[in-house]
Amino acid sequence: MPVLTHQSIQSFLDYLKYEKRYSVHTLTSYQTDLIDFIDFLETQFGSVSLKDITHSYVRSWLAYKKDKGLSSKSINRKISSLKSFFKYHLRTGAIEATPMAQVISPKISKRLPVFVQETDTRKMVQALNQSTDDWKSLNTKMLISIFYATGMRLSELINLKEKQVDFSKSQIKVLGKGNKERIIPIVKEIGEMIKNYQQLKKKDFEKTDDTLLVTEKGKKMYPKYAYLLVNQVLGQASTLDKKSPHVLRHTFATHLMNNGADLNAVKELLGHSSLASTQIYTHNTIEKLKDVYKKAHPKA
Numbered sequence: 001m002p003v004l005t006h007q008s009i010q011s012f013l014d015y016l017k018y019e020k021r022y023s024v025h026t027l028t029s030y031q032t033d034l035i036d037f038i039d040f041l042e043t044q045f046g047s048v049s050l051k052d053i054t055h056s057y058v059r060s061w062l063a064y065k066k067d068k069g070l071s072s073k074s075i076n077r078k079i080s081s082l083k084s085f086f087k088y089h090l091r092t093g094a095i096e097a098t099p100m101a102q103v104i105s106p107k108i109s110k111r112l113p114v115f116v117q118e119t120d121t122r123k124m125v126q127a128l129n130q131s132t133d134d135w136k137s138l139n140t141k142m143l144i145s146i147f148y149a150t151g152m153r154l155s156e157l158i159n160l161k162e163k164q165v166d167f168s169k170s171q172i173k174v175l176g177k178g179n180k181e182r183i184i185p186i187v188k189e190i191g192e193m194i195k196n197y198q199q200l201k202k203k204d205f206e207k208t209d210d211t212l213l214v215t216e217k218g219k220k221m222y223p224k225y226a227y228l229l230v231n232q233v234l235g236q237a238s239t240l241d242k243k244s245p246h247v248l249r250h251t252f253a254t255h256l257m258n259n260g261a262d263l264n265a266v267k268e269l270l271g272h273s274s275l276a277s278t279q280i281y282t283h284n285t286i287e288k289l290k291d292v293y294k295k296a297h298p299k300a
Contacts, residue, residue: 008050009034012088021179023155033081037061051095055102058082062103072106079105112283113250114242116234118258121148121251124237135204135216140229142197142213147230147245150174150184151252151270154245158221160212162198167191176271184269250281257281258288 013031016022022030040061041048048057062075079100086098116124128144131137146157156174164173170191172184194212201208205218213221227245234243249270256266267278 006038008089008094009038009085011092012085015088016084023177025155026177029077030081030084033078034085037078037082040064050089053099055099058099058103076105079103112287113254113280114240114247115251115254115284116238116240116247118255120238121255124233127237128233136229138197138200139213139215139221139226140233142193143226143229143245144233144248145190145193147248148252149186149190151249152184153177153249153271154223154226156271157245158211158213158223158226161210162212163210165191165194165212167195174271177273180271180273182268182271253278253281254284257285 009031012034013027016027016030037058041053041057044060045057062078065075065078082103083098083100086095086100089095090098124144125148128141131141143157146152150157150172152160152174153176156176159175160172164175166173170186170188172186174182174184176182198212201214201218205214208214208218209220211220213226215221215225230245230248231243234240234247240247253266253270256269257263263275263278263282266281267275270278272278
């Protein structure tokens with residue numbers, strides 16, 4: 001790729017890493033999108049400097065990705081990456097105008113979040129409380145219980161440190177996207193569960209780091225391990241097509257909204273930067289109200 005463009009990508013990534021403090025996962029996503037874009041430009045148009053990139057080049061790349069079957073959601077993510085990239089270089093003075101001003105994002109049909117029904121959730125929790133005390137069962141119980149009780153993201157939970165749990169105040173300090181902190185209250189039952197888990201860790205393993213959740217070998221829990229345990233439980237407890245940890249985050253938020261929680265409060269608990277991200281859960285609430293209306297109203 002052209003040296004200038006390579007340097008411009010690296011300086012942008014350094015800005016995201018050191019000033020915006022973005023996660024490794026987010027940095028990788030930006031890097032992948034930008035390198036893919038530059039590779040396309042070099043293949044189709046030859047060496048192009050940063051200042052020479054126009055909206056036509058961007059549209060050509062997006063049309064190419066669409067022809068390859070990329071979804072509107074994925075294309076919007078790539079547009080977002082380019083917008084941030086050119087905005088950064090506009091600020092530094094490397095370019096005088098951004099080519100993204102004339103690029104329109106495709107519309108995405110809104111899909112309602114997938115969640116577990118309250119009756120199925122109760123059955124799931126009861127089944128976990130009756131499980132054996134081997135480490136795999138303990139971890140399954142911890143994952144499902146904390147995910148549903150707090151609405152944490154997978155990355156937030158597996159990176160949760162013991163010191164982030166405040167038993168005296170019954171709350172957990174969560175480090176979310178962009179290293180933003182938020183406080184999530186926990187019920188006494190969850191607090192006791194975490195305390196017991198910590199005691200078993202000290203008893204069964206000679207040395208562990210300060211990460212709360214560990215595997216049966218006493219090592220820090222990793223994403224695939226957690227995903228597979230949650231997937232197995234959700235497969236047994238529901239008929240949902242999606243069975244990821246994020247389904248439990250959706251379940252947490254939807255159940256709060258269905259039981260009258262304030263939208264802004266749910267936003268804070270989830271760690272959303274925008275209220276628009278939280279508003280998707282109001283649709284589930286409206287669907288529930290429609291169902292109640294149809295079943296209860298004489299004229300429905």
